[in-house]
Amino acid sequence: MTTRQRLSELMIRRVFFGADWLTPVMARALPGTATVLALSLVAACAGLAAPMITKAVIDQGIMGGDMGALLFWAAVSFAVGLGLVALGICTSMQHLRASMRMLGDLRLTILGCALNRNPAMPDLTVGEVQTRIDGDTAEIQKFLFDSVLVAVTALFRLAGGTVLMILLDWRLALLPLLAAPFELWFLSWARPGTQARAETVRTERGGLNGQLAETFIQVGGLRALGALNTRADGFETQQGALFDAQARQKLWAESVGAVSKLLTAVMRSAVLLVGGWLVIRGDWQIGSLVAFLAYAAMMAGPLRNLLGLYHAQSRARVALARLNEVVRDAADPEEGAPCPPAFQQLGFIGARGQAGAHAPVSVTLKAGSRVLVDGRSGIGKSQLLSAIIGQAPLAEGRIELDGADTAGFSMASRRRAVAYLPQRPCLIRGTLRDNLQIGNDNPDDAALWRVLDMVDLAGWARGLSGLDTDLHETGANLSGGMRQRITLARTLLRSSQVFVFDESFSEIDAESCARILSAIEAHLADALCIFVAHAGPVRSLDFARIVDLSVETQGEDMREPCVRLVGTG
Numbered sequence: 317m318t319t320r321q322r323l324s325e326l327m328i329r330r331v332f333f334g335a336d337w338l339t340p341v342m343a344r345a346l347p348g349t350a351t352v353l354a355l356s357l358v359a360a361c362a363g364l365a366a367p368m369i370t371k372a373v374i375d376q377g378i379m380g381g382d383m384g385a386l387l388f389w390a391a392v393s394f395a396v397g398l399g400l401v402a403l404g405i406c407t408s409m410q411h412l413r414a415s416m417r418m419l420g421d422l423r424l425t426i427l428g429c430a431l432n433r434n435p436a437m438p439d440l441t442v443g444e445v446q447t448r449i450d451g452d453t454a455e456i457q458k459f460l461f462d463s464v465l466v467a468v469t470a471l472f473r474l475a476g477g478t479v480l481m482i483l484l485d486w487r488l489a490l491l492p493l494l495a496a497p498f499e500l501w502f503l504s505w506a507r508p509g510t511q512a513r514a515e516t517v518r519t520e521r522g523g524l525n526g527q528l529a530e531t532f533i534q535v536g537g538l539r540a541l542g543a544l545n546t547r548a549d550g551f552e553t554q555q556g557a558l559f560d561a562q563a564r565q566k567l568w569a570e571s572v573g574a575v576s577k578l579l580t581a582v583m584r585s586a587v588l589l590v591g592g593w594l595v596i597r598g599d600w601q602i603g604s605l606v607a608f609l610a611y612a613a614m615m616a617g618p619l620r621n622l623l624g625l626y627h628a629q630s631r632a633r634v635a636l637a638r639l640n641e642v643v644r645d646a647a648d649p650e651e652g653a654p655c656p657p658a659f660q661q662l663g664f665i666g667a668r669g670q671a672g673a674h675a676p677v678s679v680t681l682k683a684g685s686r687v688l689v690d691g692r693s694g695i696g697k698s699q700l701l702s703a704i705i706g707q708a709p710l711a712e713g714r715i716e717l718d719g720a721d722t723a724g725f726s727m728a729s730r731r732r733a734v735a736y737l738p739q740r741p742c743l744i745r746g747t748l749r750d751n752l753q754i755g756n757d758n759p760d761d762a763a764l765w766r767v768l769d770m771v772d773l774a775g776w777a778r779g780l781s782g783l784d785t786d787l788h789e790t791g792a793n794l795s796g797g798m799r800q801r802i803t804l805a806r807t808l809l810r811s812s813q814v815f816v817f818d819e820s821f822s823e824i825d826a827e828s829c830a831r832i833l834s835a836i837e838a839h840l841a842d843a844l845c846i847f848v849a850h851a852g853p854v855r856s857l858d859f860a861r862i863v864d865l866s867v868e869t870q871g872e873d874m875r876e877p878c879v880r881l882v883g884t885g
């Protein structure tokens with residue numbers, strides 16, 4: 317393990333108590349953080365020198381009546397100020413670049429986990445995923461990145477400032493130190509309140525984004541229902557709840573901050589009174605009082621930052637808990653053995669998908685055959701069939717490829733071996749070419765035209781911009797039948813051994829459907845093709861098996877779904 321990894325791990329253990337997945341992200345962010353930290357420390361040194369220069373201007377120049385000293389120290393003060401401005405710009409640009417790199421890294425990590433969510437876990441709403449990828453990662457990044465910087469530079473400024481104040485007058489230096497324990501006690505008392513308010517804000521934000529995402533996914537349907545006002549009202553209510561939560565969070569933060577500010581003001585007044593009295597008595601120089609006040613004011617910032625970090629950590633932990641859930645519920649698609657390169661049969665052994673209302677299915681389906689999975693709506697056909705690729709968990713039983721349980725095979729290899737075409741077409745904003753290529757190994761244009769021809773879409777595409785024809789979000793600018801045909805064409809580019817067509821022809825006219833089916837028959841002659849169709853030409857295919865999930869054939873005792881053998885199978 318490298319020093320960088322060790323450092324990050326230490327940080328994660330100390331600050332976040334074991335979110336191990338953050339370690340590599342932190343390790344990658346360390347070089348950027350180190351650069352910003354070095355620049356900040358140089359700026360802190362220059363900042364600490366400034367009041368001493370002011371003291372020299374006042375005591376040696378103004379009070380000492382020395383024009384030469386006045387000019388010299390004024391020039392030094394100007395040069396330091398100029399240097400600080402230049403350093404500030406450099407630090408802020410470096411900070412931005414390093415922060416963006418770290419945020420990008422974090423977002424990609426969470427996006428990967430969200431995309432590979434374990435199918436056995438309940439779905440997160442689109443808005444929730446969006447809020448976590450966007451907002452919660454930003455909260456964590458800000459805290460992780462800034463905490464290192466703030467902690468180190470604040471400690472440096474505090475230590476440097478304290479030493480310089482003691483050098484100016486050790487008795488007065490005790491005053492700011494006396495206030496620190498009380499401030500610490502107050503902040504630890506207030507911390508659970510900060511965490512609770514942060515939790516409410518995060519939850520409300522997830523709810524609002526969820527409402528918004530759901531609305532726009534189905535905006536056409538909602539418009540047709542005349543329900544847009546209802547959604548706008550719902551948005552307003554949800555937004556109101558978020559604003560209330562944010563206002564409560566802000567009020568809490570301001571109240572906590574006010575107590576710190578009050579303490580600083582009390583301390584400053586005490587220094588002014590005691591220091592002023594010493595100057596009047598002639599025991600102290602005015603320049604020293606001015607410098608002391610500058611250090612006292614300078615210390616308030618780092619102290620507040622340091623104590624503020626304590627509260628920022630509690631907010632970050634809320635965000636981290638939400639991200640941990642996403643990481644914890646992810647499944648590695650490559651985990652498990654690869655599927656056999658070729659197999660002869662697919663077996664369902666007492667299998668029933670989650671929430672399936674049918675009896676367990678036991679049937680063996682052979683390569684090259686055609687099978688219809690039948691049954692009333694909602695009985696569990698899709699859940700059972702999507703379990704072949706691990707998309708949905710089985711409630712009972714198992715699914716085998718040549719006698720080997722598919723649960724032992726990696727999801728990625730199951731998805732390659734079995735081409736599963738879900739009931740709802742999956743199309744994205746982009747060109748027709750983009751949409752055909754998704755999930756396929758970069759097929760060339762000739763292959764794309766071949767499958768478009770098979771689904772009767774080549775003429776349509778040629779009449780537009782060919783493979784560069786634009787498709788809107790979710791294929792919204794296409795008819796239902798066209799959407800189905802494009803997804804069928806994409807599936808036909810796969811070299812899988814099993815094809816599952818789940819209601820994939822339901823919106824295509826009977827004549828086109830018959831043509832497409834005969835093209836598929838020829839193209840997939842050696843593959844096992846499983847169909848689900850409530851109506852249409854699909855049901856007239858020459859099936860070797862019809863697995864009817866609705867029918868229990870042999871009375872109460874024999875709870876087997878009917879498997880009708882058609883032909884030689």
Ligand SMILES: Nc1ncnc2c1ncn2[C@@H]1O[C@H](COP(=O)(O)OP(=O)(O)OP(=O)(O)O)[C@@H](O)[C@H]1O
Nearest residue numbers: 670671672691692693694695696697698699700739
């Ligand atoms: N993602 C899901 N999470 C939880 N339950 C689900 C999910 N999808 C479907 N279900 C439930 O599983 C049961 C079977 O649904 P499934 O889609 O498999 O039925 P189906 O036989 O394919 O119906 P249809 O013919 O109407 O498509 C239903 O009770 C449904 O509510």
